[in-house]
Amino acid sequence: xxAHKHRWSADITSRSNAxxxxxxxxxxxxxxxxxxxxxxxxxxSRRRKSSPYxxxxxxxxxxxxxxxxxxxxxxxxxLEAAKHSLxxxxxxxx
Numbered sequence: 001x002x003a004h005k006h007r008w009s010a011d012i013t014s015r016s017n018a019x020x021x022x023x024x025x026x027x028x029x030x031x032x033x034x035x036x037x038x039x040x041x042x043x044x045s046r047r048r049k050s051s052p053y054x055x056x057x058x059x060x061x062x063x064x065x066x067x068x069x070x071x072x073x074x075x076x077x078x079l080e081a082a083k084h085s086l087x088x089x090x091x092x093x094x
Contacts, residue, residue, distance in 0.1 A: 035085035
């Protein structure tokens with residue numbers, strides 16, 4: 001095993017064809033700011049393969065799933081609230 005761990009999930013968030021993310025978007029404390037940032041990135045990205053909504057939601061879900069048990073309850077709550085905000089921003093609340 002190599003001396004350093006390869007973090008493929010970090011590679012995906014930085015170099016995938018999903019979308020171009022703003023730096024430290026998932027570390028923000030306000031769910032609405034996270035959602036607005038993801039929406040903005042999804043709408044302006046030339047690297048996404050599906051709709052802006054699907055790309056933004058996929059990236060948020062991917063981040064939550066990869067963090068897994070390492071997320072604190074408070075952080076998970078913030079990120080889940082960002083999902084709700086993202087749905088509202090894309091008029092998918094229904």
